[in-house]
Amino acid sequence: MYAHELISDAIPPVRTTDTIHKIIDRMTEFRINHLPLVDDNQYIGLISDYDLLDVHDHSLLAGKLILSLYRPFVSEEQHIYDVIRLLFEQKLSLIPVLDSNRKYKGSISINAIIEHLATITSAKDPGGIIVLEVDNRNNSLSHIAQIVESDNAQILSSFVQSFPDSTRLEITLKLNRTEISSIIASFLRYDYHVKATFNDSKSDDGTFDRYDQLMNYLDI
Numbered sequence: 687m688y689a690h691e692l693i694s695d696a697i698p699p700v701r702t703t704d705t706i707h708k709i710i711d712r713m714t715e716f717r718i719n720h721l722p723l724v725d726d727n728q729y730i731g732l733i734s735d736y737d738l739l740d741v742h743d744h745s746l747l748a749g750k751l752i753l754s755l756y757r758p759f760v761s762e763e764q765h766i767y768d769v770i771r772l773l774f775e776q777k778l779s780l781i782p783v784l785d786s787n788r789k790y791k792g793s794i795s796i797n798a799i800i801e802h803l804a805t806i807t808s809a810k811d812p813g814g815i816i817v818l819e820v821d822n823r824n825n826s827l828s829h830i831a832q833i834v835e836s837d838n839a840q841i842l843s844s845f846v847q848s849f850p851d852s853t854r855l856e857i858t859l860k861l862n863r864t865e866i867s868s869i870i871a872s873f874l875r876y877d878y879h880v881k882a883t884f885n886d887s888k889s890d891d892g893t894f895d896r897y898d899q900l901m902n903y904l905d906i
Contacts, residue, residue, distance in 0.1 A: 689769050689783050690762035692802060693792035697780065699724040700733055702749030706741050709733060709748060718779040722793055723748060723755065729782055729790045731755025759784050762791055766802065769794055807860060808842035814866035815884040818857045818873065822848070825855055833876060834861060837869050856881065 699722040700709050709721060713735055723730040737753045759782040760769050773781055773796055783791045804810050818830070827844070834841055840862045847856040861869070864885050873880050 687766045687802070687806075688762065689760045689764045689766065689794060690791065692766065692769070692794045692798050693762070693783050694795065694798060695792050697721070697793055697795060699782075699790065699793070700748055701725065702730075702747065704748050705744060706738060706746050706748065706751070707744035710735075710738060710744065716795070718795060720778055720780045722780070722782040722790065723753075724790045725749075727789045729757065729759060729784055729788065731757045732778075732780075732782065758782070760794075761786065766799075770799055773799060806843065807845070809860070811842060811860075811862070812864060813842055813861045813885065814864050814869075815882075816859045816861065816866060816870065816873070816880060817882040818859070819879040819881045820855050820857060822853050822855050825857070827857075829876075830857065830859070830878075833872050834859070834869055837872060839863050839866070839869060 697716050697718065698712070700712070702723070702725050713719065713721060719735045721733050723733050731753070732755060733748070733753060737751075737755075741751065758772060758776055758778065760772060762783050762785050769781060772778070778796070780793050780795045782793050785791050825846070831841055841859050842862050843860045845858055847858070849856075866883065870880055870883060
């Protein structure tokens with residue numbers, strides 16, 4: 687997904703003719719800490735709520751203020767991961783989007799990013815979650831998917847987390863069903879380390895205990 691697909695005009699930019707009172711009201715209304723300052727579709731910079739702390743005359747116009755504006759932005763063809771990275775690195779509540787001619791196209795708010803992440807990770811859909819801990823040399827996503835699909839289930843989303851100074855990885859799987867005890871047992875049978883599970887509708891059915899008892903019996 688590209689930045690232009692998440693552009694919203696729901697939050698209007700600040701114009702140089704807008705008063706400080708109007709800017710503060712808009713930040714309060716949309717619960718954001720930043721607003722783009724635009725003049726005739728030319729992006730001037732980003733106004734932060736910190737810029738307005740020492741302004742006592744709220745009837746002043748934005749164009750009359752001496753602001754320490756900085757100009758973070760993304761182009762409309764940048765990937766959504768770049769948008770997320772910039773919002774995180776610069777602690778922004780909103781990021782302006784510009785076209786190839788540096789014209790202001792709109793903005794992407796942190797709330798829009800959260801909604802997008804909820805969609806692509808299937809967080810809004812019901813389903814069990816399995817967290818596996820694996821060695822990065824034995825990280826076979828195809829084998830993991832095969833185990834899940836062999837139990838007539840599907841992986842809705844997955845992501846991998848690495849750790850500094852470690853050869854271990856965490857693989858989080860969001861599945862399309864909440865009854866995942868048999869899938870957990872399959873992972874254990876293939877010697878995967880199941881670190882955690884969530885939303886398992888039959889988590890208390892004793893599957894883990896019976897599986898452990900079986901393994902202990904086979905070891906005798």
